[in-house]
Amino acid sequence: MKRLTPNLAVxxxxxxxxxxxxxxxxxxxxxVSEDKSAVGDTLVEGKEYxxxxxxxxxxxxxxxxxxxxxxxxxxxxxxxxxxxxFYMEVxxxxxxxxxxxxxxxxxxxxxxxxxxxxxxxxxxxxxxxLAFAMMEQKGS
Numbered sequence: 517m518k519r520l521t522p523n524l525a526v527x528x529x530x531x532x533x534x535x536x537x538x539x540x541x542x543x544x545x546x547x548v549s550e551d552k553s554a555v556g557d558t559l560v561e562g563k564e565y566x567x568x569x570x571x572x573x574x575x576x577x578x579x580x581x582x583x584x585x586x587x588x589x590x591x592x593x594x595x596x597x598x599x600x601x602f603y604m605e606v607x608x609x610x611x612x613x614x615x616x617x618x619x620x621x622x623x624x625x626x627x628x629x630x631x632x633x634x635x636x637x638x639x640x641x642x643x644x645x646l647a648f649a650m651m652e653q654k655g656s
Contacts (some may be wrong), residue, residue, distance in 0.1 A: 521576040522602065523567070525585045526642045529565035532579040539616050542577070543572040550581075575604050598642050601637065601645040609634050609650035628652055 526532045529547065536542040537594065544557050547568040554560040559568075566584035570577055580588070606612055613626040613636050624637035635649035 519574065519576070521578055523578040523580055523585070524642065525582045527582060529568050529579045529581050530559055531641060532567050533559060533565075533570060536577065539620055540572065540612070540646075542572040545569045545571050545576075546620075547595060577602075579621050581583045601647045603647040603649060606648050606650055609636070609648055612648060 519625065524532075533542075533544055533547065535543060544559065546555070546557055547559055547565050548555050549560065549563040550566050551563075554563045554565075558567065566581045568576060568579050570579075616638070617626075621639045622636060623639050624635075626634065626636040628634050632652045633649045634652055637645055637647045639645055
């Protein structure tokens with residue numbers, strides 16, 4: 517295996533892309549408009565989107581509009597389910613936290629855990645829980 521890129525069901529692909537690019541530094545790699553006339557790495561004004569892929573380093577997400585995903589997966593869409601958080605290791609957690617703390621919904625404030633990670637949790641605009649973590653540097 518090389519990479520895991522979750523495909524998340526969302527109500528609004530454009531809003532999801534904007535949230536992740538504005539707050540967490542993701543870059544849009546590809547998006548597909550509803551009518552398939554706009555496929556590329558930019559969102560065209562006035563177009564509705566059914567799918568997009570974003571990346572930040574080796575971390576990626578795909579967003580697919582709920583009705584489009586239901587069309588793709590068929591009858592078992594209503595039985596799809598997941599429980600968990602998306603846990604991402606970052607290089608400078610303090611800067612990231614201070615840049616987003618007043619702009620996103622923080623579920624767990626930045627803290628150092630008993631196991632030596634500095635981490636915080638947020639809920640994104642679709643209700644998904646994102647965890648950001650960085651291992652504390654050991655003193656000399």
